[in-house]
Amino acid sequence: MNLETLPLQLRNAIVDLFPPALQWFVHHLLTITVILTVFGLFFAFTTIAERKLLARLQNRLGPNRAGLPWFPKLKLWGITQPFADAIKAITKEDIVPAAADKVLHFLAPVLIVAFSLLGFAVLPFGRNLIPVELDAALLYFFAAGAATELAIFMAGWGSRNKYSLLAAMRALAQLISYELPLILSVVPVVMVCGTLSTKAIAAAQGGWTFGLLPHWHVFTPWGFAAFIIFLIATLAESNRSPFDLPEAESELIAGHLTEYSGFKYALFFMAEYFGLTALSGLGVTLFLGGWQAPCEFLQFIPSYLWFMIKLVGMIVFFIWVRGTLLRLRIDQLTRLSWKFLVPLALLNLGNGAFWALTPDWTGPLVLARWAISAAIVVVPFVLLGRRLTAGQAPRSYRYA
Amino acid sequence: MRAVHDEFHGDLLEVSMGPQHPSTHGVFRMVVTLDGEQIVKLKPVFGYLHRNHEKIAESTSYLSSMPYTDRLDYLCSMSNNWAYALAVEKLGGLTVPDRAQYLRVIMAELTRLVNHSCLVGFLFNDLGTSFTPLLYAFREREKILDLFESLSGSRMMCNYQRFGGCRVDPPPAWLAAASALVDNFPRFLDEYETMLTGNEIMLARTQGIGPMGAAQAINAGITGPCLRATGVDYDLRKVDAYGFYPRFNFRVPLGAHGDTYDRYMMRILEMRESVKILQQAFRELPAGPIMDPKAKLRGFRPKVGEAYGRLEGPKGELGFYLISDGSTNPWRYRVRPPSLINLTLLEELCLGRTIADAVVILGSIDIVLGEVDR
Amino acid sequence: MIVPASPDPAKPDLSTPPVAENSLASALPPFSPSAILPRLLARFPAATIELVPNPGPAAEHSLLLDAAHAREIATFLRDDDMLRLDYCSNATGIDWPEKEIVDTVKKSVPDPAGGPDKVVEEKTKRIQPGYLETVYHLYSMARKHGPVILRLRTENRNDRIFLPSLTPVWKSCDFQEREIFDLYGIVFLGHPDLRRLLMWDGFKDHPMRRDYVxxxxxxxxxxxxxxxxxxxxxxxxxxxxxxx
Amino acid sequence: MLGSGILKGLAVTAKNFVGSYHNPARMVTQEYPDVQPQLPANYRNFPFLVTENATDPMGTMRCVACQICEKECPPQCIYIEKSKDKKPDANGKLQLYPAVFDIDTAVCMSCQLCVEVCPFDAIKMDHVFAIAATNRFSGLLLNREELAKPNTYFHEIRPDEAAEVDGRLAAERAAAEEKAKAAAAAKATAATATKPATGGAAAP
Structure with a gap:
């Protein structure tokens, strides 16, 4: 029994039960079901993990009361909380404002979940696990991901609420600003690997130096820079703190979600996490070696588990950021993108090109390659950063 | 070249922020007219929490108003108590024993810690953190509230001061606990400042936002940390030298820009000074009675006359103006609410800025609606 | 710059008494109304300014201005270099309803029987007309002194309830005068935005008046x-x- | 450098995250219904009426219906009706007692003024805080039977204050007895000295 190929064997066993004419259908249905189940559960436990982790960051306990029905003594540290939340969300009254555009108001949560799920189709979850093998997987991923902002705008417009409308405007501004650095940060990877296929990119990051240092993209200067830009853009694309402007609680009540309640609200919530998970999955694939193990001797752990561990790591990092940072203002948000991230990403593009052109530098030239590549990243970072924060510094004060 | 918005000239959007809004600190309401996200007009609307505290006080005895003062600025009941007691003592010519004077300073400075730590916490919530700084601040505040509870019986509605003294004498164990807490307080401040004061987003969101000029602030009657952020050296603890404040060594921090960041830093620096005052107070606290033996609890009838007692509350100058007609009830009882008057410049500060800034400016002014609406 | 020496309670010079006692014990503060009054009268000969004594222990006496000159005088007080009352701390209204005052006059009536004079108390009743009053507590942040208390009185409580607004002089009066307008019904002429502050717009009557039911x-x-x-x-x- | 402030912030929250697992000083959460709060003795919430013993609460109530608390109560939540007859109190003196003593806990703000003004130590602040009720009148308007709690309960919640009050009352009682004895002795001497008149009725 090989753990690595176990999911495939299971799938094949089930598919073989059906007549050959139906097998392709069952095959895909099974894949979709597995993705929905695994990531549905992943979403459920991400919500509780987020609440628990945030609570711990804030020196609280977090939700710990939801147990099992009929066993009131059994608290289980509250891990059944998401199911209780789901029941609550389903049983809550669905309120549609009288003035709302009913069709858009209804379509928005449906579409946002649909769009945010599309990205999962091209993520290589394991050595042999990829739902759809597309040559232009990256293009497909970004096309599908960008559509979610459209749904947010639908929600904001359809609610007929001033706060929602403001949030919708912000969401669009944010989308336009951050789509660019997000894609630009990915291009060096494509250049270096020479492919748009996520499977090939993940495979390209295989191998270790001395069996310990993995050849992940994040451990190169251009890759590191691209990863940071990717992280920031991911935060912005998935509307998470510090870029949670569309649902800025302290300013716009709940932004585009103001007029949503019950299950529709839960759907938005779900879509947000799906989007975050998908983008994190892409980040793992592109920069953190995908399903590759970090050390040679750790290869006995199945590749799909490595993928999930890295994914969880990304999510935890996002939660940590959310627990620490404050929100940018909309003009600062766009300024950060256009005046900082986009130029850096463009320079990094050149950096990627340089790296792609110099794979045959050996001996002392390796050091030069690294130094040049690092300089291309660090110098503009410092200079642009200084310009971005000009005139802003902690002050000293006098006393009377 | 023409400005872009001339070509896309659209309608203005009027948004009623509040009275139910996460960032209006209660039931405050701002009617905001927006051009895009920019504020072109802002009108504050008050009165959702109005209960005519002054009228109630004019129809009850002097003593009965004391618990109501707790509910003005419900974060700072101890200071409110003291301000009212100060006015009544001035009206009735009462004296306060030394120990009670020290206790009052201790309570007022602990209240300042409570208020300022709440304020900086809420300010960061307005700035968009997910409650983390607020909860760190609340953790410290809870410890002080526990002290208040074990001394006065209530966490927030302390009802502790009396005319001519204080109600309960703290036992040595309480003083030791309070002293230990105060000694540990700077550690919290350090942690807090490491976490946020140097944060780039925080600097971008607060520096240069809502700057107030010194002359403008004086004319508008802005008091407290908001005034000192503009660089005006006016702290009633020094100017009026009420209570035993002249006996204490402390400095008054002054800002230079009068913007949101300065207002935030004034609170942080004042907390550090408060810690010094408290440490000195715990060192020097004398033994003795805590009530003026001449002061009567019931049936207090001051002579005909009037008095205006004011002190440096955490939010600014808190004043009580009392007119006595010789009966047991005040003829006129007036609260000078710093929260309300500090809002005078709100519109000026917010014009031309975005909604996000308006929320932060409001947060940095520090209002409590119990006091604004009274 | 901070003197580290902690105050010693034993030293009497360090123990400044609290302000309440201070104002009790000391004589008139340097910027007392009685010092300001002659200057004001010299500067504004047409104005009628009275000193309103405060019989209580606080002894903060106030100046009663006439409505016609109030704003000029206020501007003078704010800008005068000696006073620099740049900060209006508190503005409030007071309602003084119509009051029946019984004046008792003692008269000695010669006893017709030829004995010693009898002392007879003659009581005369008069109605003191009611009025509304505003009180402004002024301080100086520049000179760090105060308070100077100004009072303005309306002619009656019913229809002649107009007073000049001091908001153009001190912006801090803005909300406070709106509050007085709201709760007492004094109409401030020249206030930039005189609307109700605390009560809602459709509200009738003024709740802080003594006869409010x-x-x-x-x-x-x-x-x-x-x-x-x-x-x-x-x-x-x-x-x-x-x-x- | 840009980002250093953010990294510092992340470090602080990470420290708090780790600290929350091993440093109880960081965690202030009380798991309320499972863990009941430790109320300080001075804690005050809603008044109760002290009775001398638990077996006959209505008969041994310290309250003499003087109505001072009713007058001083800032929100006017106390309502007292005096009794028509008199009952002997702990000192044996005949006193009025409250025929009706209501406290509207929906209005009461637990300010403790009633306790401070009471000259008879008859009303004290309680430690109850969970008083949720489904009916505003039958649940939150407490009558004198619901308000009466024995002195032993007072000792339980505030031992120091109760002991002090007991001492004071005992001293008063002793003084009263002393006085009564002295009066009796004086009367006896007076009676022996001058036989007629003045006796009888005045004796308690």
Whole structure:
């Protein structure tokens, strides 16, 4: 029994039960079901993990009361909380404002979940696990991901609420600003690997130096820079703190979600996490070696588990950021993108090109390659950063 | 070249922020007219929490108003108590024993810690953190509230001061606990400042936002940390030298820009000074009675006359103006609410800025609606 | 710059008494109304300015200005270099309703019987007309002194209730004058935005006036005892229904 | 450098995250219904009426219906009706007692003024805080039977204050007895000295 190929064997066993004419259908249905189940559960436990982790960051306990029905003594540290939340969300009254555009108001949560799920189709979850093998997987991923902002705008417009409308405007501004650095940060990877296929990119990051240092993209200067830009853009694309402007609680009540309640609200919530998970999955694939193990001797752990561990790591990092940072203002948000991230990403593009052109530098030239590549990243970072924060510094004060 | 918005000239959007809004600190309401996200007009609307505290006080005895003062600025009941007691003592010519004077300073400075730590916490919530700084601040505040509870019986509605003294004498164990807490307080401040004061987003969101000029602030009657952020050296603890404040060594921090960041830093620096005052107070606290033996609890009838007692509350100058007609009830009882008057410049500060800034400016002014609406 | 020496309670010179006692004990502060009054009278000969004494222990006397010159005088007080009363701390209204005053005059009436003079008390009643008053507490942040207390009085409580607004002089009066307008009904002429502050726009009457009768027709919660209950019963005939 | 402030912030929250697992000083959460709060003795919430013993609460109530608390109560939540007859109190002196003593806890703001003004130590602040009720009148308007709690309960919640009050009352009682004895002795001497008149009725 090989753990690595176990999911495939299971799938094949089930598919073989059906007549050959139906097998392709069952095959895909099974894949979709597995993705929905695994990531549905992943979403459920991400919500509780987020609440628990945030609570711990804030020196609280977090939700710990939801147990099992009929066993009131059994608290289980509250891990059944998401199911209780789901029941609550389903049983809550669905309120549609009288003035709302009913069709858009209804379509928005449906579409946002649909769009945010599309990205999962091209993520290589394991050595042999990829739902759809597309040559232009990256293009497909970004096309599908960008559509979610459209749904947010639908929600904001359809609610007929001033706060929602403001949030919708912000969401669009944010989308336009951050789509660019997000894609630009990915291009060096494509250049270096020479492919748009996520499977090939993940495979390209295989191998270790001395069996310990993995050849992940994040451990190169251009890759590191691209990863940071990717992280920031991911935060912005998935509307998470510090870029949670569309649902800025302290300013716009709940932004585009103001007029949503019950299950529709839960759907938005779900879509947000799906989007975050998908983008994190892409980040793992592109920069953190995908399903590759970090050390040679750790290869006995199945590749799909490595993928999930890295994914969880990304999510935890996002939660940590959310627990620490404050929100940018909309003009600062766009300024950060256009005046900082986009130029850096463009320079990094050149950096990627340089790296792609110099794979045959050996001996002392390796050091030069690294130094040049690092300089291309660090110098503009410092200079642009200084310009971005000009005139802003902690002050000293006098006393009377 | 023409400005872009001339070509896309659209309608203005009027948004009623509040009275139910996460960032209006209660039931405050701002009617905001927006051009895009920019504020072109802002009108504050008050009165959702109005209960005519002054009228109630004019129809009850002097003593009965004391618990109501707790509910003005419900974060700072101890200071409110003291301000009212100060006015009544001035009206009735009462004296306060030394120990009670020290206790009052201790309570007022602990209240300042409570208020300022709440304020900086809420300010960061307005700035968009997910409650983390607020909860760190609340953790410290809870410890002080526990002290208040074990001394006065209530966490927030302390009802502790009396005319001519204080109600309960703290036992040595309480003083030791309070002293230990105060000694540990700077550690919290350090942690807090490491976490946020140097944060780039925080600097971008607060520096240069809502700057107030010194002359403008004086004319508008802005008091407290908001005034000192503009660089005006006016702290009633020094100017009026009420209570035993002249006996204490402390400095008054002054800002230079009068913007949101300065207002935030004034609170942080004042907390550090408060810690010094408290440490000195715990060192020097004398033994003795805590009530003026001449002061009567019931049936207090001051002579005909009037008095205006004011002190440096955490939010600014808190004043009580009392007119006595010789009966047991005040003829006129007036609260000078710093929260309300500090809002005078709100519109000026917010014009031309975005909604996000308006929320932060409001947060940095520090209002409590119990006091604004009274 | 901070003197580290902690104050020693034993040294009497360090123990400054609290302000309440201070103002009791000391004589008139340097910027007392009696010092300001002659200067004002010299500067504004047409104005009638009175000193209103405060008989209480606080002894903060105030200046009663006439409405016609109030704003000029206020501007002078704010800008005068000696006073620099740049900060108006508190502005408030007071209602003084019509009062019946009994003047007792003692007269000695010669005894017709030829004995010693009899002392007879003659009582005369007069009605002191009511008025509304505003009080401004001024301080100087530049000179760090104060308070100087200004008073303005309306002619009566019914129709002649106009006073000049001091908001153009001190912006801090903005909300406070709106509050006085709201709660006392004094109309401030020249106020930039005179609207109700605390009560809602459609509200009639002025709740802080002494003769204000609270209407118990709004969200009255029948409290279970006493006169309150009786009033509540008037509005809610079926109070018992609420009890069950 | 840009980002250093953010990294510092992340470090602080990470420290708090780790600290929340091993440093109880960081965690202030009380798991309320499972863990009941430790109320300080001075804690005050809603008044109760002290009775001398638990077996006959209505008969041994310290309250003499003087109505001072009713007058001083800022929100006017106390309602007292005096009794028509008198009952002997702990000192044996005949006193009025409250025929009706209601406190509307929906209005009461637990300010403790009633306790401070009471000259008879008859009303004290309680430690109850969970008083949720489904009916505003039958649940939150407490009558004198619901308000009466024995002195032993007072000792339980505030031992120091109760002991002090007991001492004071005992001293008063002793003084009263002393006085009564002295009066009796004086009367006896007076009676022996001058036989007629003045006796009888005045004796308690």
């Amino acid at each position: 609270a209407p118990d027709d709004f969200e009255w919660e029948p409290t279970p005892h006493g006169s309150v209950l009786d009033r509540a019963k008037g509005h809610y005939p079926k109070t018992e229904g609420l009890n069950s």
